[in-house]
Amino acid sequence: MRFADPRPDGRAIVYAAIQADPLVDRCAAALADASTGQRILARAVMNGEPADPAEWRAMFPALFGAAVPAAEGARSQAILDLALEVAARGEESRSQVRGAIVEALAERLVARRTGPVRRERRILFDGVASEIHPYDLTVERTDGVAEAWDCKWGARGIRAEVLHQLDDARRHAVDEGATLLVGLVVFDARRSCEVRLLRERGPVAAGAVKLVAIEQLDRLAGGRPAA
Amino acid sequence: MVTVGELIERAVAAHARLGLVAEEVEDEATYLADLQAAWAARLRAVAAARGGEPADPAVVAALDAAEAQVDRIADPHRAFDWLSTLPQVVLLSLGEAP
Numbered sequence: 001m002r003f004a005d006p007r008p009d010g011r012a013i014v015y016a017a018i019q020a021d022p023l024v025d026r027c028a029a030a031l032a033d034a035s036t037g038q039r040i041l042a043r044a045v046m047n048g049e050p051a052d053p054a055e056w057r058a059m060f061p062a063l064f065g066a067a068v069p070a071a072e073g074a075r076s077q078a079i080l081d082l083a084l085e086v087a088a089r090g091e092e093s094r095s096q097v098r099g100a101i102v103e104a105l106a107e108r109l110v111a112r113r114t115g116p117v118r119r120e121r122r123i124l125f126d127g128v129a130s131e132i133h134p135y136d137l138t139v140e141r142t143d144g145v146a147e148a149w150d151c152k153w154g155a156r157g158i159r160a161e162v163l164h165q166l167d168d169a170r171r172h173a174v175d176e177g178a179t180l181l182v183g184l185v186v187f188d189a190r191r192s193c194e195v196r197l198l199r200e201r202g203p204v205a206a207g208a209v210k211l212v213a214i215e216q217l218d219r220l221a222g223g224r225p226a227a
Numbered sequence: 228m229v230t231v232g233e234l235i236e237r238a239v240a241a242h243a244r245l246g247l248v249a250e251e252v253e254d255e256a257t258y259l260a261d262l263q264a265a266w267a268a269r270l271r272a273v274a275a276a277r278g279g280e281p282a283d284p285a286v287v288a289a290l291d292a293a294e295a296q297v298d299r300i301a302d303p304h305r306a307f308d309w310l311s312t313l314p315q316v317v318l319l320s321l322g323e324a325p
Contacts, residue, residue: 195262
């Protein structure tokens with residue numbers, strides 16, 4: 001098992017520019033230290049229709065209510081402001097930026113636990129035709145458990161072909177005597193992801209592909225979900 | 228007095244309205260039905276446990292704001308995303324696990 005850069009193509013060039021958008025990094029940095037509630041706020045706003053910030057604050061009394069400590073309220077407000085910046089983008093740009101934010105957030109969290117973490121890399125196996133699509137994140141360890149993660153904004157991104165590619169990589173690694181942990185990071189509710197997995201999993205064994213949903217993102221960093 | 232049970236029935240109704248918008252994504256009909264059933268069950272489980280409780284005014288305001296947002300959503304893909312978001316907003320406001 002070895003890791004390699006993808007073949008350069010137009011999509012990669014365009015996507016690299018999106019990943020380099022400073023707003024992506026600012027959002028990922030804020031969300032890496034956010035609570036589950038704050039992450040759900042960000043998801044709601046980034047996918048919402050234009051609304052007065054006061055309406056969003058009313059929607060999340062646990063983040064902005066009178067009993068919330070000032071520092072925590074300020075953190076929630078900072079996340080709301082960032083999410084409103086994303087929501088203000090045009091529909092296509094908003095969609096691209098959201099996907100890049102999930103990847104950048106996952107990278108930050110995984111890097112707190114292990115490394116080296118790389119982006120957009122392929123995994124090659126002897127005698128196996130290489131996959132066309134690179135993985136969003138890889139942990140390229142040769143002295144332990146390597147990892148490959150795909151990142152999705154929503155549960156609808158969980159598709160049979162994505163699960164099969166991840167599971168095939170896991171099984172090829174086993175064939176070579178290596179260990180590759182494979183999984184999906186989804187910025188969506190676990191319940192919605194589980195409903196989707198039941199439909200899309202097919203012959204992929206339950207648990208073969210790890211699922212980290214919005215409520216458990218801190219597990220990527222080796223921790224328990226924030227309150 | 229508004230009860231938690233009444234609020235949850237409003238949330239389930241708003242969820243169903245989102246489902247009507249999301250129906251335009253025809254190749255996701257089965258997933259849509261499964262998703263609606265799963266979330267309605269989760270919300271109604273809270274109503275079964277706490278339905279008679281008076282709802283905090285802040286929670287009523289939260290649902291008002293969420294419904295205002297839901298009623299502006301006309302894009303079916305956005306509606307799909309909100310099928311997860313709306314129940315999580317309601318559950319968080321009630322202090323339940325999202």
